[in-house]
Amino acid sequence: MYKYDDYDRQLVQQRVAQFRNQTERYLNGELSDDEFRPLRLQNGLYIQRHAPMLRVAIPYGLLNSQQLRTLAQIADQYDRGYGHFTTRQNIQYNWPTLERVPDILADLEQVEMHAIQTSGNCIRNITSDPFAGIALDEYVDPRPYCEILRQWSTFHPEFAHLPRKFKVAVNGAKTDRAAVQVHDIGINLYRNNHNEVLAEILAGGGLGRTPVIGPSIKRDLPWYELLTYIEAIMRVYNRYGRRDNIYKARIKILVRAIGAEAFAQQVEEEWQHLRGGVSVIPQVELDRVSKYFTAPSYQHFSPNELAQINQQLQDQRAQNPGFDKFLIRNLKEHKQPGYAAISISLKRSGVAPGDANSDEMRHIANLADQYSFGELRVTHEQNFVFSDVPKNQLFNLWQQLKTHNLAMPNIGLVSDIIACPGGDFCSLANAKSIPIAQAITELVDDIDYQFDLGDISVNISGCINSCGHHHIGNIGILGVDKKGEEWYQITLGGQQGNQAAIGKVIGPSFGEAEVPSVVKKVLDVYVEQRHDDELFIETFERIGLDPFKLRIYGQEAA
Numbered sequence: 001m002y003k004y005d006d007y008d009r010q011l012v013q014q015r016v017a018q019f020r021n022q023t024e025r026y027l028n029g030e031l032s033d034d035e036f037r038p039l040r041l042q043n044g045l046y047i048q049r050h051a052p053m054l055r056v057a058i059p060y061g062l063l064n065s066q067q068l069r070t071l072a073q074i075a076d077q078y079d080r081g082y083g084h085f086t087t088r089q090n091i092q093y094n095w096p097t098l099e100r101v102p103d104i105l106a107d108l109e110q111v112e113m114h115a116i117q118t119s120g121n122c123i124r125n126i127t128s129d130p131f132a133g134i135a136l137d138e139y140v141d142p143r144p145y146c147e148i149l150r151q152w153s154t155f156h157p158e159f160a161h162l163p164r165k166f167k168v169a170v171n172g173a174k175t176d177r178a179a180v181q182v183h184d185i186g187i188n189l190y191r192n193n194h195n196e197v198l199a200e201i202l203a204g205g206g207l208g209r210t211p212v213i214g215p216s217i218k219r220d221l222p223w224y225e226l227l228t229y230i231e232a233i234m235r236v237y238n239r240y241g242r243r244d245n246i247y248k249a250r251i252k253i254l255v256r257a258i259g260a261e262a263f264a265q266q267v268e269e270e271w272q273h274l275r276g277g278v279s280v281i282p283q284v285e286l287d288r289v290s291k292y293f294t295a296p297s298y299q300h301f302s303p304n305e306l307a308q309i310n311q312q313l314q315d316q317r318a319q320n321p322g323f324d325k326f327l328i329r330n331l332k333e334h335k336q337p338g339y340a341a342i343s344i345s346l347k348r349s350g351v352a353p354g355d356a357n358s359d360e361m362r363h364i365a366n367l368a369d370q371y372s373f374g375e376l377r378v379t380h381e382q383n384f385v386f387s388d389v390p391k392n393q394l395f396n397l398w399q400q401l402k403t404h405n406l407a408m409p410n411i412g413l414v415s416d417i418i419a420c421p422g423g424d425f426c427s428l429a430n431a432k433s434i435p436i437a438q439a440i441t442e443l444v445d446d447i448d449y450q451f452d453l454g455d456i457s458v459n460i461s462g463c464i465n466s467c468g469h470h471h472i473g474n475i476g477i478l479g480v481d482k483k484g485e486e487w488y489q490i491t492l493g494g495q496q497g498n499q500a501a502i503g504k505v506i507g508p509s510f511g512e513a514e515v516p517s518v519v520k521k522v523l524d525v526y527v528e529q530r531h532d533d534e535l536f537i538e539t540f541e542r543i544g545l546d547p548f549k550l551r552i553y554g555q556e557a558a
Contacts, residue, residue: 044115204255422462431479
């Protein structure tokens with residue numbers, strides 16, 4: 001993973017010192033709330049329902065074990081012993097005191113981390129495929145390009161005060177695991193017949209108040225022109241994006257207003273002034289950054305050794321049904337023979353989705369050192385991934401994960417719920433997310449039942465900002481406010497990935513106590529109506545919304 005050079009270290013150190021001075025001035029009454037607000041937001045600090053909330057960047061989801069231990073230490077020293085991993089591949093602390101935030105930033109700087117541009121109207125944390133560099137279906141390792149984008153966008157003076165926040169996702173594989181179609185800019189990297197790296201650019205996607213699947217506006221862009229073309233997009237958006245209405249300020253509104261074709265034409269005209277210019281990525285720079293993303297020192301197994309490992313795994317699975325279930329759901333095949341990627345679910349009964357306490361973080365960090373070259377990833381589904389686990393060590397890893405309740409075999413199942421912190425913490429939320437997630441988890445607690453249901457995504461957001469990505473959940477749940485009371489709107493048929501789709505609202509909303517029974521009725525209709533081996537989303541697309549509405553509302557669907 002990328003290592004800071006002297007320039008990086010100096011830049012982050014200066015920002016820490018700057019914010020310490022700004023915080024002291026605010027606490028001394030020298031800065032007003034309005035003056036301090038943009039300064040704290042530039043450093044990832046929000047004022048939430050009960051306390052400040054600090055959002056720390058995990059660039060494109062990559063962490064090393066030392067960094068995770070520091071996150072655990074921060075949770076203990078400055079918070080309440082835990083952190084919340086988000087759909088943006090960040091971590092949030094919900095209980096720091098304002099005067100200690102500069103100390104947290106100083107501790108982060110020691111392990112090459114920061115909270116810069118995790119908030120505000122700027123380019124936020126660049127996100128990507130959590131299986132980057134190891135996936136069998138990968139065309140291009142997106143991590144070097146993510147790092148170049150991160151460096152380019154950090155403190156970029158032209159894009160520090162955009163009309164609204166801006167999110168970029170990068171994918172380099174056949175399967176989109178970065179949700180590029182619902183980002184302000186989505187980038188698909190691929191290769192042509194000459195093995196040259198090219199990019200497809202999508203613009204104007206996003207969720208929130210106006211959910212939109214981003215249209216493709218450019219194909220076959222040479223990799224070295226990535227920054228020039230994105231700069232052209234940003235300039236058009238900066239020039240024409242609305243600043244008079246916060247609800248209409250995102251780039252998706254601009255693209256929809258003038259049309260994708262007209263927007264692409266404006267970007268193309270702007271690009272003519274930039275292409276081939278100072279922002280072209282030199283090959284030497286790509287090479288410099290790429291050297292930080294080389295493969296670890298894998299053990300090279302002979303064919304006989306691989307056969308023995310596979311036989312051992314087969315025997316272990318036969319003798320341990322729990323281990324077998326764990327591998328069925330949590331293992332992803334690796335491009336390196338004899339290795340696998342293992343997902344660690346942060347979706348456990350009685351625990352808020354995406355939460356990990358400090359003991360769990362330290363345990364995971366120790367296991368990353370022991371089994372995965374000291375590296376791990378954070379997914380936008382709010383889970384962890386060990387990217388490089390020898391297959392002959394999988395059983396030992398599983399046993400050690402079990403000791404901390406971290407061996408849930410539920411990746412992609414109905415209890416692998418994505419949820420924002422909701423009304424328990426967020427001042428923007430209309431309703432709570434965590435109790436709903438916990439109630440659904442209890443409803444489907446039987447793991448055999450979950451396995452029978454198969455892949456189903458449940459996403460919960462406490463407000464229309466869609467931090468829980470409810471629009472693209474097979475089952476989406478949105479907290480809404482009805483005369484000061486918490487209600488929940490249900491959508492069905494959303495999905496992420498290559499066939500990304502926005503879910504459809506089934507009808508009137510429900511009270512909190514009703515939501516689990518509504519979800520159960522949805523699952524019952526699926527079980528009754530599915531064909532053999534048909535996934536939930538496939539059944540939904542075949543039978544449509546009406547059978548679900550009829551079961552839920554007890555009347556003929558309109």
